[in-house]
Amino acid sequence: MLASAQTLGRAAPAHRASRRCSKVTCSAAVSTPTTLSPSQRIAFKSDPSYTFAPIINGCWQLAGGHGNEVFNGIGEKLESHAAAGLTTYDTADIYGPSEEILGQFQRAHAAAGGAPVQIFTKYVPNIFQQRPTPASVEAAVRRSLAKLQVDKLDLVQMHWWDYGIPGMADAALALADLQAKGLIRFVGTTNMDTQALAKIVDAGVDVAVNQVQFSLLDRRPLNGMVQYCSERGIKIFAYGSVGGGLLSDRYYEAPKPPGLFGGKPRYNSFDLNTSSLKMYWNVCKQFGGQDLWRELLEVLNTIAQKHNVSIANVSVRWIMQQGDGKTVYPLVGLRGTRHIADNLRALSLQLDAEDNAAIEQVLSKSKGPTGDCYSFERGN
Template structure:
C-alpha cells in the first residue's frame, strides 16, 4: 500500500498530509474518563502506519495528555500540533506563558511543534497582545512554529503584514464549505502560508453511512461532529442538497474503487493552498488507518473535478467568512450557539462616565490622555468616534499595507462603538484621510468590504497625518439602533 503523503509545512516541520484529529476525545469523555494508556496505544497505531501528525487543542479534553504519553514511547517521530483558544479579554505575557507551559507539560515536550491561535472577537484588540506574546515565546524557543485557526483572509493578511511569523491557518474546508477557496487562498499564496483543512468529511456526513439516509433531524445526530455539520448542511440548502452531493461523491468513488471519504478528502487536498486535511479519530473505538492510506494513490481527473464542482456549486454558500461560525450568527457549532465555548465577553475598551451624562470609551493610546480626547463618546443615541489610526499601544498594525491598516482601524472603530452599546451597522457617516493618493483604492476597497452592506455617507480626502507610518485615518458617527 502507498506510503502516506508528506509536506513541509515550515522549515524543520514536515507533516503527514492526513493529520489525525483528536477533537473526538472531548466528545468521548462526555460518557466518562478515557484510559490514557489505551488511547495512546491506539494513537501509536496511526503513527506506525505513517500518520505521524496529530492535531489537538488545549480544550480537547485529555488529548494533549494522550499525545504526550504516546510521544514519550517513540523516538521523536511525531508532530504534535495543538491550539490555544483563550477567553476573550486582556491577557499579559505572563498568562500567555502560563498557557503555553500547561500544554508543554501535558505534551511532555520542551517545545511545541506548531501552536495555533484562535481569536474570538476582532474588535477586541487583546487578541493581538496574545499573538505578540506568542511570537516572543517562539523567539525564545518554546514554540517552534506559529499558526492560526479560524482566521479570515482580512485578519490573516493583517497578522502577516504586522510581522508576526505565521506558517499556517486551520479552517473549515470541504465539498460542503468552500469559503476558503477565494480570498483566503489568495492571501496564503501571496505570503507562502499553508491551510490545514478540518471538517473535510463534515463529521462523517460525506460518507457512505449517510448516502440515501433520511434526514435524522436535530435529535438523530449523536456526536458533536454530527451535530455541528448537520447545521452546515442546513445552511447549505438542506438534506436533499446533501444527498445530491453524496451521489456525485459516490459516482467518483465507484469509478476509482475507493471510499467516499477518500474522494471528499482528495478533493480538498488538491486545492492550491492546502497542506493537509484533518480526519478525526475516536481512539480505541473506531479507526480509519487502512482507508486513509488509500488517499496517497488516488488521483482525480478533470471529469471527476468537474462533477464534484457542479455538485458543490449547487449548494447555498456557507454564510460569512472563514471562522464566522464562531463569531456571529448563525452559529454553526454543535450547540448552535457559543454556550460550549464562552461565557460573557468583556467590553473591547473600558467605558467611563463623562461630563453632562456622556459615556466615553478609551483605546489606551498615549494621545488620548495627553491631548484630552476619547476614542469615542456617546450622547443619548449618538456615538462619535475620533479620527483613528492603526495604532495598538506603541505598535503599528498592518505594516506598510494600506488595506491591512484600514481593516484594523475599522476593527478599532467597531470595538469602540460596541463598548458604548452600539454596533458597526449603526454607523451612518465615515470620513477617511490618506496622506498618499496612491493608496486611495486599497483603502476604499477595504472600507467597501466592511461597510458594503451598511453604506454610510462617506468622504475621502488627501491630508497630512501626524505620526510616522500611518497610511490612513478614519472617523465615524453612529446612531444606536439605526
C-alpha cells in the same frame, strides 16, 4: 478545530480542474498535484528540515461529547496511526485531557524507539474574562509544555473568539516572542478569516498555518483564504473535511421511491448523536439541505466507484486539490483504527477533470455557507 469532531465512513466496496465561480464562492485556480504517500512529508515554509504527515490526526474528540469509547485503548489507537506513517497529531489546550494523553503517548512511543511524532496544539484564551498579556501567554504555553512533556512545542495555533475585543495581534506577537526564546517551533492560527490573518501577518508574525473548516459542504476558504495562503506559503489545515461523516459511505444510500401519493424520494432517518454531527448538520442546511446533500453524495459515490475508493476519500482529496495543490492538508478525527487504511487511500487518489466537473455541477446549486472562514460562527 474547536470542540467538534468528524468520523470517516466505512470504505467503499471494491466497486475540471478550472477556475470556477458560483453563487457562494470563487475558487483559486485548481492545480493537479502529484499523489502522496505517508512516507512523503510536508514542510512549513520557514524550516524545510521539519516535516509532518500529509494527513493529520485530529484529537478533538477527547474534548468530550463523543462518548467514552473514544478513550478506550487510546494509547493503542495513537500508536497504530504512527505505525502507519500518520505521525502527526492535533490537539488544543481546551480539549479536555488531550494534551496529557498525547504527552504520555509521546513519552512511551519515544522510549520504545518509535519514529518521531509531531504534536500540534492551540492557544485558546478566554478573552471574555481577561485580556491576554505576555505573561499570561507564556504561562499558557508552559502549561502545554508540561502536559505534553516536551521542552519545545512543535506548533501553537492561536484562536481569537471575537475580533471586536482588542489584543489579537499583541497575543500573536507574544507567541512569536516565545518562539524566539525557543519555547515554540512554529506559530499558527485557527479559525481566522482572511482579514484577521493578514492583520497578524502584517504585525510581523511568521504564521506557518491557519486551521479552518473546509469541505465540499463548507467552501468558505475559497473566498480568499486559499489564495492568500498559497501566495505566502502558509499551510491550511482543514477540519470537517468529511463533515463529521456526512460526506462518507456511512450516509450514502439509494433513494426509496416516493410513497403512494408521490412526492420526493425517501431516505432512512439518521441520528445526529455527537456534538460534531449537530454542528456539521447546521452547515449542511446552509449548503442546501438534505436534498442537495443527497445529490452530492450520489455524485461522490459514482466517483468513488470509478476510482475504487470511498466517498470520504473523494471528499478529502477534493479539498487537497484546491489552490496550488500544496497548501491544504486535512485533519481526520482519530476515533479508532479501522479507517486508517481507507484514510491513506486519499493520498494516492487523483480526481480528474470529469470528476471535478460532476462535483461542480452540484456545488453550483449551493447557497452557502457564505462569507469568510468562521463567519456565521462569530455571528457575522
